[in-house]
Amino acid sequence: MSEKEPDGGDRGSVMAIEDFTAAVEWQAEHAAINHAPCTARIIRALPKVIEGNSACGRRMASWAGLTLKDAMPLRIAGGLHHLLLSGTDDRLARVYSGQITDQAQVDRIVCELIEAYDTILLPWFDGPPQTNEAGRSASIMAGLLWLADRVHPNFDLFEIGASAGVNTMLERYRFRLGTSEVGPEDSPMRIEPEWRGEAGSPPRPPSDFAIRTVEACDIAPIDLTDEASALKLKSYVWPDAPGRMARIDAAVQLANENPLSLIKMDAAEFVTAQLAKPQEAGTTRAMFHSIMWQYLPDSSQETITAAMVEAGGRATCEKPLAWVALETDPKTFRHELRVRFWSGNEGDGAVHLLGFAHPHGAWVEWVGA
Numbered sequence: 318m319s320e321k322e323p324d325g326g327d328r329g330s331v332m333a334i335e336d337f338t339a340a341v342e343w344q345a346e347h348a349a350i351n352h353a354p355c356t357a358r359i360i361r362a363l364p365k366v367i368e369g370n371s372a373c374g375r376r377m378a379s380w381a382g383l384t385l386k387d388a389m390p391l392r393i394a395g396g397l398h399h400l401l402l403s404g405t406d407d408r409l410a411r412v413y414s415g416q417i418t419d420q421a422q423v424d425r426i427v428c429e430l431i432e433a434y435d436t437i438l439l440p441w442f443d444g445p446p447q448t449n450e451a452g453r454s455a456s457i458m459a460g461l462l463w464l465a466d467r468v469h470p471n472f473d474l475f476e477i478g479a480s481a482g483v484n485t486m487l488e489r490y491r492f493r494l495g496t497s498e499v500g501p502e503d504s505p506m507r508i509e510p511e512w513r514g515e516a517g518s519p520p521r522p523p524s525d526f527a528i529r530t531v532e533a534c535d536i537a538p539i540d541l542t543d544e545a546s547a548l549k550l551k552s553y554v555w556p557d558a559p560g561r562m563a564r565i566d567a568a569v570q571l572a573n574e575n576p577l578s579l580i581k582m583d584a585a586e587f588v589t590a591q592l593a594k595p596q597e598a599g600t601t602r603a604m605f606h607s608i609m610w611q612y613l614p615d616s617s618q619e620t621i622t623a624a625m626v627e628a629g630g631r632a633t634c635e636k637p638l639a640w641v642a643l644e645t646d647p648k649t650f651r652h653e654l655r656v657r658f659w660s661g662n663e664g665d666g667a668v669h670l671l672g673f674a675h676p677h678g679a680w681v682e683w684v685g686a
């Protein structure tokens with residue numbers, strides 16, 4: 318079974334929906350059937366905002382891109398949540414707690430808040446939501462365990478679009494992936510998704526499995542050790558999901574204990590720089606990313622893909638290259654785990670679909686062999 322999605326319409330072009338109201342309803346329904354009904358009500362209020370005379374309403378009405386591809390409803394939803402978390406205004410508290418469920422009442426509250434805090438909320442449209450979710454690292458780790466059966470299990474990793482670097486710290490987390498367990502047993506971060514699928518579990522880690530290094534970049538990185546930045550990250554978390562809040566708190570703790578390697582840099586430039594570094598024999602260099610590819614310009618996607626394929630052509634059994642990605646299929650909105658690797662053998666660079674995942678890591682459906 319895959320991630321639940323709204324019924325109706327052409328699922329082959331979800332991200333291409335141009336009508337604002339239809340896109341908002343799709344986003345709201347997506348939240349509702351993924352156990353976030355309170356967030357869905359907030360999103361459903363957005364068409365009413367456009368009917369008003371706020372700068373936020375005008376920004377939404379004249380949005381230049383595609384509403385779903387740009388995750389525009391989730392941008393302003395993060396800003397509204399921030400009003401509550403920061404102590405600026407508590408009018409949404411009863412909506413987020415489920416005490417207020419009447420949509421007309423929610424519409425009024427949201428419109429009032431946007432009118433009152435129009436200038437504060439407007440900048441939230443300027444960038445995509447920083448949905449840095451530790452639960453997604455379950456899929457990335459599963460991909461690495463699958464790779465460890467096929468290439469050298471000593472990994473030098475680099476992540477693009479790392480946001481706050483929550484998943485950059487995956488070597489510090491304890492995972493239970495079906496029957497496979499990996500990671501430090503005393504970690505405050507426990508990643509234990511519901512494991513689905515008839516293909517069983519990913520391979521158990523070999524005795525010499527190791528993540529030696531992890532580096533990461535983001536065009537606008539968030540510093541987890543900064544209290545205000547951490548609060549902004551929390552604002553993008555759906556308040557219907559307290560478990561996700563707890564995971565961010567654990568990530569903040571780990572980042573404060575040992576700062577991570579996260580730099581501000583364009584993704585394509587970062588990939589090019591990483592691939593230009595010398596690679597030690599007996600190690601596998603691997604790029605990974607999660608739910609960020611859709612935000613990259615087409616030119617950046619093409620540059621990164623070309624650079625990886627070119628570097629893959631130089632890969633050998635002693636110096637393999639891999640690419641692990643958990644990304645949204647733009648046609649179906651399903652979150653898919655796909656892996657490619659190059660080791661100087663026939664079939665190098667083939668795309669392996671290993672699984673599907675809940676958008677925030679609540680479950681993984683494993684289809685990998």
